[in-house]
Amino acid sequence: xxxQIIHRLVISFPALVGVLFLCFVMMQVAPADPAQIIAGPxxxxxxxxxxxxxxxxxxxxxxxxxxxxxxxxxxxLGRSIISNKAxxxxxxxxxxxxxxxxxxxxxxxxxxxxxxxTFAAVKRGTLIDRAIMAISVAGVSMxxxxxxLLLIQYVGFKWDxxxxxxxxxPFWAGGFTSMILPCLTLGxxxxxxxxxxxRTAVLEVLGADFVRTARxxxxxxxxxxxxxxxxxxxxxxxxxxxxxxxxxxGGAVVTxxxxxxxxxxxxxxxxxxxxDFPTAQGAIMILALAFLLINLLVDVFYVYLDPRMQRG
Amino acid sequence: xxxxxxxxxxxxxxxxSEMSRPSxxxxxxxxxxxxxxxxxxxxxVVAALFAEWVAPYDPYAINLLNxxxxxxxxxxxxTDSNGRDILSRLIYGTRNxxxxxLVGVIxxxxxxxxxxILAAFYKPLDGxxxxxxxxxxxxxxxxxxxxxxxxxxxxxxxxxxxLVVATxxxxxxxARGAAIGVMxxxxxxxxxxxxxxxxxxxxxxxxxxxxxxxxVFLTLRFGQIILIGSxxxxxxxxxxxxxxxxxxxxxxxxxxxxxxxxxxxxxSLAIFVIVLCANLLGDAIRDVLDPRLQQ
Numbered sequence: 208x209x210x211q212i213i214h215r216l217v218i219s220f221p222a223l224v225g226v227l228f229l230c231f232v233m234m235q236v237a238p239a240d241p242a243q244i245i246a247g248p249x250x251x252x253x254x255x256x257x258x259x260x261x262x263x264x265x266x267x268x269x270x271x272x273x274x275x276x277x278x279x280x281x282x283x284l285g286r287s288i289i290s291n292k293a294x295x296x297x298x299x300x301x302x303x304x305x306x307x308x309x310x311x312x313x314x315x316x317x318x319x320x321x322x323x324x325t326f327a328a329v330k331r332g333t334l335i336d337r338a339i340m341a342i343s344v345a346g347v348s349m350x351x352x353x354x355x356l357l358l359i360q361y362v363g364f365k366w367d368x369x370x371x372x373x374x375x376x377p378f379w380a381g382g383f384t385s386m387i388l389p390c391l392t393l394g395x396x397x398x399x400x401x402x403x404x405x406r407t408a409v410l411e412v413l414g415a416d417f418v419r420t421a422r423x424x425x426x427x428x429x430x431x432x433x434x435x436x437x438x439x440x441x442x443x444x445x446x447x448x449x450x451x452x453x454x455x456x457g458g459a460v461v462t463x464x465x466x467x468x469x470x471x472x473x474x475x476x477x478x479x480x481x482x483d484f485p486t487a488q489g490a491i492m493i494l495a496l497a498f499l500l501i502n503l504l505v506d507v508f509y510v511y512l513d514p515r516m517q518r519g
Numbered sequence: 520x521x522x523x524x525x526x527x528x529x530x531x532x533x534x535x536s537e538m539s540r541p542s543x544x545x546x547x548x549x550x551x552x553x554x555x556x557x558x559x560x561x562x563x564v565v566a567a568l569f570a571e572w573v574a575p576y577d578p579y580a581i582n583l584l585n586x587x588x589x590x591x592x593x594x595x596x597x598t599d600s601n602g603r604d605i606l607s608r609l610i611y612g613t614r615n616x617x618x619x620x621l622v623g624v625i626x627x628x629x630x631x632x633x634x635x636i637l638a639a640f641y642k643p644l645d646g647x648x649x650x651x652x653x654x655x656x657x658x659x660x661x662x663x664x665x666x667x668x669x670x671x672x673x674x675x676x677x678x679x680x681x682l683v684v685a686t687x688x689x690x691x692x693x694a695r696g697a698a699i700g701v702m703x704x705x706x707x708x709x710x711x712x713x714x715x716x717x718x719x720x721x722x723x724x725x726x727x728x729x730x731x732x733x734x735v736f737l738t739l740r741f742g743q744i745i746l747i748g749s750x751x752x753x754x755x756x757x758x759x760x761x762x763x764x765x766x767x768x769x770x771x772x773x774x775x776x777x778x779x780x781x782x783x784x785x786x787s788l789a790i791f792v793i794v795l796c797a798n799l800l801g802d803a804i805r806d807v808l809d810p811r812l813q814q
Binding site for chain 1: 650653654656657658659660661662665666668669670673742746747749750753754755756766769770773776777780783784787788790791794795797798799
């Protein structure tokens with residue numbers, strides 16, 4: 208298992224360097240000259256040149272890139288042009304809420320999706336099956352902001368059931384209610400695909416010999432479904448969650464913006480709109496790294512779930 | 520040259536006979552749901568194409584005396600916060616949204632398909648191309664959109680670039696997978712033995728046999744691409760006011776959600792219907808053209 212994880216880490220390395228390189232290139236091709244920004248609009252050319260020298264902007268690109276990696280490793284991502292705070296400080300404040308939102312979204316989507324999918328598989332061909340599948344196709348086709356808008360408009364505003372703007376602290380300290388609508392919005396993107404795949408996987412496993420054996424042994428139907436069929440059907444579902452990580456991340460950006468959730472996605476969008484380049488770059492980098500990490504975790508979990516992978 | 524091609528087993532024939540238009544269309548339309556989806560999409564596309572003639576009002580004409588009018592009466596879908604006719608903006612906006620999706624799918628499909636096929640054909644290139652694909656896959660589409668908007672400024676171009684770049688790696692993988700399968704066929708070996716040029720091998724032998732798989736994959740992706748594009752527009756990274764684009768219209772309506780919910784709901788609903796129809800139709804096309812992909 209350890210070897211598998213190391214292997215995955217080695218494979219992720221080019222992607223990691225690629226992400227850093229693209230973020231670095233972003234800075235290079237940006238219309239704004241960092242030296243000019245730091246010096247201010249009325250600075251003399253000599254001042255700008257001095258700052259360029261100080262920042263090492265006159266050195267070869269590859270040297271600058273290596274230095275950039277050095278700074279990133281040390282957590283130095285520059286300063287926000289708008290708030291003048293260190294970008295790393297801003298990211299440290301926002302990464303927690305983003306993770307909370309994503310974990311909350313998954314915590315809603317995974318059980319619900321698996322439950323619906325299993326139910327549809329067990330009731331295959333019935334009206335319930337068709338209804339669940341129709342809902343899941345509709346869910347896949349729904350823009351995430353539409354779901355958010357509906358929840359805000361009805362649950363938040365009209366029926367006044369739950370708060371729909373901002374985050375009232377961490378979920379263990381009174382912030383739980385403010386989490387529900389954003390997490391529901393984000394989770395809704397994943398329920399459809401998870402339900403669909405669970406259904407297919409469970410149906411496939413239900414036809415397998417070991418399920419027939421379990422039934423022949425006289426096990427209760429519930430034990431057969433949950434203990435035998437579902438457990439084996441979970442493997443493709445875990446892979447799917449890895450594949451859906453991109454939607455989870457993209458969805459988090461939209462959800463945070465809609466619900467004024469103080470996360471990295473909202474920080475990135477705000478920074479881009481206000482041309483705060485260092486902050487935008489740092490936020491995009493953190494989100495890309497988070498995405499790599501999610502995929503890595505999914506791969507590791509996959510090996511754990513499916514012991515056959517260890518031998519392969 | 521032509522004799523060599525004729526002498527080689529007619530590789531592309533399998534694909535072209537399967538894709539002969541009337542039978543494919545008839546098979547898709549036999550599915551009632553897919554038929555309905557195809558009809559709705561056709562109406563939407565025609566309305567968007569002929570927006571100038573179909574739209575009842577000028578989509579940019581502001582009327583501050585009639586803002587946020589509810590649906591019904593003179594304005595079938597009401598008016599927005601500037602008194603502009605929502606139906607007209609919806610028709611023009613659909614044109615922009617569809618255009619984003621189409622350009623993303625076509626250019627992303629061409630570039631990704633080329634990369635995938637080259638990776639399968641030239642073994643030494645394979646590792647390099649797939650590493651590039653891995654790096655591209657490390658950037659979810661929304662992040663690419665944010666990055667491009669940060670560099671080049673928000674606008675339709677930023678979204679277009681993001682959609683194309685986001686489509687490339689997935690298509691490259693699918694195309695490579697399909698092409699590797701074709702590479703193992705005997706007619707490829709026969710072509711090589713007959714001295715057919717690399718270009719002809721790639722184009723006539725390989726690409727034509729992968730096209731249906733790539734096409735099916737792209738039809739399945741189209742809905743997702745539209746969703747990503749409209750999400751970027753919703754975030755303010757795409758079309759800028761006053762341009763009508765569905766995602767941006769929804770974002771503008773969000774500010775008036777409690778006073779006039781229809782301003783945001785109507786364009787959101789339109790995106791939903793378009794994507795739903797595209798997904799249903801994509802599924803049907805897949806079932807007809809490439810049932811193996813169902814896995």
